[in-house]
Amino acid sequence: MATASTEAWEAVIGLETHVQLGTASKIFTGASTNFGDQPNTHIDPVVLGLPGTLPVLNEKVLEYAVKASLALNLQVAEHSKFDRKQYFYPDLPKNYQISQYDQPIAENGWIEVEVAEKGKDTYLKTVGIERLHMEEDAGKLVHAGSDRLAGSTHSLVDYNRAGVALAEIVSKPDLRTGREAAEYASEIRRIVRYLGVSDGNMQEGSLRCDVNISVRRGPDAPFGTKVEIKNMNSFSAIQKAIDFEIVRQIKAYEAGEPVVQETRLWDEGKQLTKSMRSKEGASDYRYFPEPDLGPIEVTPQRREAWRAELPELPAAKRHRYAEQLGLSIYDARVLTDERAMAEYFEAAVAAGGDAKAVSNWVTGDIAAHVNANRFSINELPLRPSELAELVQLIEAGTISGKIAKEILPELLEKGGSAKTIVAARGLGMISDPATITEVVEALLAAHPAEVEAFRGGKTKLQGFFVGQLMKQTGGRADPKLANRILVEKLRG
Amino acid sequence: MGIAEWREQLKRGELSARELTDHHLARIAAVDPSVHAFLEVTTERARADADRIDAALAAGEPLPPLAGVPLAIKDNLCTKGIATTCSSRMLEHFLPPYESTVTERLWQAGAVLIGKTNLDEFAMGSSTETSAFGPSRNPWDPERVPGGSSGGSSAAVAAGECMAALGSDTGGSIRQPASFCGVVGLKPTYGRVSRWGLVAFASSLDQVGPFATTVADAAEVLQVIAGEDPRDGTCLQAAVPDYAAALQQPVAGLRVGLIRECFDQDGLAPEVAAAVMAAADQLQALGCELVDVSCPRFNDGIATYYVIAPSEASANLARYDGVKYGHRSEQAGSLAEMTARSRTEGFGAEVQRRILIGTYALSAGYVDAFYKKAQQVRTLIRRDFDRAFEGVDVLLAPTCPTTAFRFGAHSDDPLAMYLADLLTIPANLAGLPAISLPCGFDAAGLPIGLQLITGVLEEPRLLQVAHHYEQAARVMEGHQAPDLVVRR
Numbered sequence: 001m002a003t004a005s006t007e008a009w010e011a012v013i014g015l016e017t018h019v020q021l022g023t024a025s026k027i028f029t030g031a032s033t034n035f036g037d038q039p040n041t042h043i044d045p046v047v048l049g050l051p052g053t054l055p056v057l058n059e060k061v062l063e064y065a066v067k068a069s070l071a072l073n074l075q076v077a078e079h080s081k082f083d084r085k086q087y088f089y090p091d092l093p094k095n096y097q098i099s100q101y102d103q104p105i106a107e108n109g110w111i112e113v114e115v116a117e118k119g120k121d122t123y124l125k126t127v128g129i130e131r132l133h134m135e136e137d138a139g140k141l142v143h144a145g146s147d148r149l150a151g152s153t154h155s156l157v158d159y160n161r162a163g164v165a166l167a168e169i170v171s172k173p174d175l176r177t178g179r180e181a182a183e184y185a186s187e188i189r190r191i192v193r194y195l196g197v198s199d200g201n202m203q204e205g206s207l208r209c210d211v212n213i214s215v216r217r218g219p220d221a222p223f224g225t226k227v228e229i230k231n232m233n234s235f236s237a238i239q240k241a242i243d244f245e246i247v248r249q250i251k252a253y254e255a256g257e258p259v260v261q262e263t264r265l266w267d268e269g270k271q272l273t274k275s276m277r278s279k280e281g282a283s284d285y286r287y288f289p290e291p292d293l294g295p296i297e298v299t300p301q302r303r304e305a306w307r308a309e310l311p312e313l314p315a316a317k318r319h320r321y322a323e324q325l326g327l328s329i330y331d332a333r334v335l336t337d338e339r340a341m342a343e344y345f346e347a348a349v350a351a352g353g354d355a356k357a358v359s360n361w362v363t364g365d366i367a368a369h370v371n372a373n374r375f376s377i378n379e380l381p382l383r384p385s386e387l388a389e390l391v392q393l394i395e396a397g398t399i400s401g402k403i404a405k406e407i408l409p410e411l412l413e414k415g416g417s418a419k420t421i422v423a424a425r426g427l428g429m430i431s432d433p434a435t436i437t438e439v440v441e442a443l444l445a446a447h448p449a450e451v452e453a454f455r456g457g458k459t460k461l462q463g464f465f466v467g468q469l470m471k472q473t474g475g476r477a478d479p480k481l482a483n484r485i486l487v488e489k490l491r492g
Numbered sequence: 493m494g495i496a497e498w499r500e501q502l503k504r505g506e507l508s509a510r511e512l513t514d515h516h517l518a519r520i521a522a523v524d525p526s527v528h529a530f531l532e533v534t535t536e537r538a539r540a541d542a543d544r545i546d547a548a549l550a551a552g553e554p555l556p557p558l559a560g561v562p563l564a565i566k567d568n569l570c571t572k573g574i575a576t577t578c579s580s581r582m583l584e585h586f587l588p589p590y591e592s593t594v595t596e597r598l599w600q601a602g603a604v605l606i607g608k609t610n611l612d613e614f615a616m617g618s619s620t621e622t623s624a625f626g627p628s629r630n631p632w633d634p635e636r637v638p639g640g641s642s643g644g645s646s647a648a649v650a651a652g653e654c655m656a657a658l659g660s661d662t663g664g665s666i667r668q669p670a671s672f673c674g675v676v677g678l679k680p681t682y683g684r685v686s687r688w689g690l691v692a693f694a695s696s697l698d699q700v701g702p703f704a705t706t707v708a709d710a711a712e713v714l715q716v717i718a719g720e721d722p723r724d725g726t727c728l729q730a731a732v733p734d735y736a737a738a739l740q741q742p743v744a745g746l747r748v749g750l751i752r753e754c755f756d757q758d759g760l761a762p763e764v765a766a767a768v769m770a771a772a773d774q775l776q777a778l779g780c781e782l783v784d785v786s787c788p789r790f791n792d793g794i795a796t797y798y799v800i801a802p803s804e805a806s807a808n809l810a811r812y813d814g815v816k817y818g819h820r821s822e823q824a825g826s827l828a829e830m831t832a833r834s835r836t837e838g839f840g841a842e843v844q845r846r847i848l849i850g851t852y853a854l855s856a857g858y859v860d861a862f863y864k865k866a867q868q869v870r871t872l873i874r875r876d877f878d879r880a881f882e883g884v885d886v887l888l889a890p891t892c893p894t895t896a897f898r899f900g901a902h903s904d905d906p907l908a909m910y911l912a913d914l915l916t917i918p919a920n921l922a923g924l925p926a927i928s929l930p931c932g933f934d935a936a937g938l939p940i941g942l943q944l945i946t947g948v949l950e951e952p953r954l955l956q957v958a959h960h961y962e963q964a965a966r967v968m969e970g971h972q973a974p975d976l977v978v979r980r
Binding site: 045048051052055056086095096284286288292294 | 568589688691696723803804807810817854855856
């Protein structure tokens, strides 16, 4: 990695995030939004912009956009409108995109982002959000004869994606590092997934980020030249692309070379950004109000009804878990990453499980099992109330943690009552001193040499006796009681 | 014979639907070589439509309102599986995979599709001279234009090639050709009729409407095509009143406003002014009160229109790039060249001129001075009308400053051509319903059109006044278009 004297420099970073809204049909017509099907199977006359067709707004798209706006603390406009953004490109069927220009559905919001980086203190940062607007997605060009435009013999157009609803979320230039940008983007993803308005799948392109970045000599210096970076398919790519670009721009300034206003592409293979095209002045999109669609009206009543349907959002959960349930910041973060996991956790706690114990099970064995099997925690046979029962059995001293771990695989596979399994198999903890004493005495009698050695100072042999004791009792002996009696008897 | 009379004849078995359709097909075969109203005559389809009506009648089924009525459709309205060209090379071979809402409603109402009519390319023009497939001719004088852009539909009705027709009106494209051809042409309130399937020229102005020989027939067609449509978000959600019933309401006591600015035109032909004033007198004789009104911004309409309409058109016509359908140039070596060449080859000069005007008016640095300013003036024009309707029930004006002009009269001067729409454009800008109906003839025997305008959704009042005038004035009596039959 190249180095530069980054001390005095500050990066100014803003993100434009395109989120595909997960409605079953497209923004202005009933065609399906399904991903990954045969090319041009989800098209109709409106998608193709055939002569005489008209767009009609899918009301579900408006609902999703308003809900996302409310979750991002944006001010939702009572009156907004659609505009036509004009440019010629074959993936754009009408050669204009129906978007929102000067009256977006929502403006001026913020989100709280938790910035965690290895070896550094985790901190909270409030990131401003300029606006959210609705627009239609374009289709896709497939270059034949080569996987890239260069070298291809011809190009094919797939309009399956054309007309899929997008929410474009524009951050304020409040971000300063690649890590902050990656955390911001992942928080946006978390929020839209919590809301159920998007699957946020970056590989499939349901969430795409473009970065605007410049560097300057300290917070009071004038802004440097802004560069746009595209083509990042993961949060780590966003972070690495920005970190690379910061160093590249600083080095350029320090070497007295100009930084040009341009669009650069992140090359994941080479781990660097490269110039795609320079922007010859600003593009003229000849925006004007879309005459085929009426004004968009969101009454305060409608807005508040949608607000009432919002779930508790990840940041609120993180705060509550840490402050009210006493969990660590780390655990709170892991538990709230996915809404389903958080809800599983909360249901188990509500069913009477101790929060810390439930958290340990959920983030540990259960998460590992779910991830290994690639299914959602919602599909796990072990229901939250059953996990609570298991946790309560340990807490009450009915079974040991060891027994709990032993029966867990069965519970994960089939679910069911831990209490029933324990009773059926006689796995309950032995807490009767007389029973344990009996076993200990028999054990010492069977191993006179080891007893002799222990008494001669080889106290490490205590572990051997504990092991034997647990073996004899099938691991059911109350560990504290067993240890106490064993030590008593060993010492004679 | 009007639609109501035909319905009675059909029921009484005096004339079958097939006979009526064959009569019109024969008329088309006889006169269309000289009129050229049609781009395509759908003979087989028409006969099948008519036969279905006759079969339904024979089976004792109830007859829908337009049963067996042969209709012509302007060729910018999509008809499923039937070429819809907009009189453009660009769409010469375009077969829509869907039906426009208005035509779908007509077929459901039993109407017979007799053919698709000529128009100025993409409805941009006032004479049909910009049609890529040659102009239509005015049945009253084949040396003159039928008006435009819906000149094929107006000529077809005037020449007796169909009972009624559909056109579209963006700046006068129904009323002006109706005036030139001596027929009734109605532009409904913006949003009264669905635009689904109407190939867009200027989306905020376009409206579909009927041509007919009488006001009553125009009302019958409007009755069928009007009403909300879930496929058109700009379509008004308002109940459709009974227009036929409205025609019978008395007009005595209604206030008719004469728009002062319309009569103060330099280019207004004296014979046109005299005929329209005579029509006003006729309404007064029927008990209407004549009121002098002013719409100060009326004459700014044309400048406003020629910014807004081309701006919207420049975007609406951007889709014709040769990628998905329509004309694709064989000559192109690159994508940019394919787009440019396809459009240069596919569009005629007038369409290209309007795309350029619109692109310019929306460009950064000009959009405030042109497009946004034009929108502001549009609002002022609308307010002028609102104020005028505080004092009157209906406004009266000539439809056009002149009668039909000769071919080529304005072909070197687009601005002179644009002035033909001077008196019709304001109703489009304000979204108001307006009708043109014959009110006299000039010395050359060419028809003169009277224009009436009412407030939003006041089509019942509009049709009512037009109908009473028509019945009282009997303008068409004793007038007949020349024999158009070409004899070999």
